[in-house]
Amino acid sequence: MTNPYFPEPARIVRKYELTKDVRFFQVRFIDTERALSFDYKPGQFMMFSIPGTGEAPFSISSTPSRPGLLEFCIRKTGRLTEALFRLKENDEIGIRGPYGNGFPIDAMNGFDLFIIIGGLGAAPLRSLILYSLDNREQFGRVHLLYGAKTPADMLFREEFLELIDREDVECLLTVDKDNSGKWPCYTGLVTSLFNRIEDIKPENTYACVCGPPIMYKFVLNELVKLNIPKHQILMTLERRMKCGIGKCGHCAIEDIYTCMDGPVFTYWDVLHMKELI
């Protein structure tokens, strides 16, 4: 009987600062064959294990279309992330996964993507963005709307700024406030960008949302007004998890487990299960 709780040895390949309290981690399985054959879906997550501190779940920010390295952007918020921030490049950690349902990539084939990010929500959605750019023929139009507090708080800022010039993706970036006066994009809430997207074909659109809880209320409202079907509005959620594999109970919402039935849910799920957001 294999033990699904067993962390696999991996190495931190690169680690650098994205914002003041968020670090980018590039991680690689030590076993080369495992590193190259490891497959996952955008929206899935991994459990990180640091002996003496414990385990915690993190969304994968990289895309399976670029195998070999796994990428994560992690904010320092608790004991495990503090320990993780102390680790250096080339240090070993344990990882296991991938877990969770991920985005329904097959069902989304041929659809337009309407990706809406608030703050740290870029962590799981960057995976979907990169995946859609690497598999451009699988999708219709790709819109990306990202709102952060300030330019300094925007994750992968340079990466997303470069997308603005690309023709195969429409990338709109906004910040609540810009004290520098040098911000080249929009100012205001992410919802204020909605009317800049023209000719949305709601029946043929998957909206994918991730951000702070406060953002969902406004964004979901706007998406429903656009007549995007409720089951085509997707969001990825956060819960406390100890196992990641549907046993420990912590991420239970009514009779589902976020780690198994989520973390990607539809707007219908949210209406159906009252405790979701």
Place this chain on the structure above:
Amino acid sequence: MRTLKLKKGNLDTFLAKISELGELWGPRKKGEVYIYDRIDDLRDLVKEPVITFLPIKKLFLPPRFQMLHYDGKIYEENINQFEQRIVYGVPPCEIHSLLIFDKLFGLKYKDPYYFKRREKTIIIALSCTPSSACLCKSARTHVIEEGFDLAITDLNDFYLVWVGTSKGDDLIRAAPELFDKNVTQEDIQKFIKWREVRDGKFKKSIDFVTMPDLMDLNYNSHIWKEFAEKCLSCGACSMVCPTCNCYDVIDEIELGDNSVNRERFWDSCMFKEYSMVAGGHNFREAKAERLKLWYTHKLKSFTDAYKKYSCVGCGRCVITCPVDINILSVVEALLTGKVDKDSLLTEKGK
């Protein structure tokens, strides 16, 4: 299923014989309560059916155990060291709790800690007659068809023995001379009579199939807040409930060699920290929300692995909760919209 008869005086001989095949476990008296324990002296074993303080889950998922050991370089597991056990005296409601756990811990990822112990444990179920808190007939868990190796029904003059598995058959083969294959029409009538007597003894009942609707309708009801005002968040309900599976994990650093033990221990959704994520946000800050989750699982639906309600009607929450928040008082409140303020809504049963 094969059925045999065992003479009353032969049970001890049989148990002595099979204890050569593995560690014998079963209910034993400890202070005021009964506990599942290892039996070294057959005189300590309670042969009559009893409801133990902690349910059978403690034999398969101990309250605290080591999952992994990290020696500074690699993780090690120790899941291949469990002794062969034979557990006597498991009531039907708890057999059903194990069937639920088999699904939950087997869904997609097999939990090796649970299943290794399950594989190494032979179960002798024991039919019982209900005490005042028992609800197994309502929960349809008073009858068992699987999940045991042998099942014993005490029909006063003799024991009726049901052979559920090949492992159960091995136990019979250890002392075949003690068993009588000849179950007569008269014996069958005795069994039917026993069943009627048992079924007539239930003091309480819950119409479980009607509860999911009431849980939905009462989602915003004031009853949850009223229960929350009484609830001590002690988690005792989760500890004694045979279908509460939640656990927490902690890394313990060994002094001296800096090796790490990853330990797993029982947790409860009644505890405030249960749904708290890093950064301090708590998805179930309010006690009422936590109570609602507990009763959603017991009365409405319990996870993908087991869509039904998970209450097996053992009555432990009725006996244990110090402020009488239990399956009976919650169902009563769901039906009437009122929470009994005087606490002692239900008679205490043992």
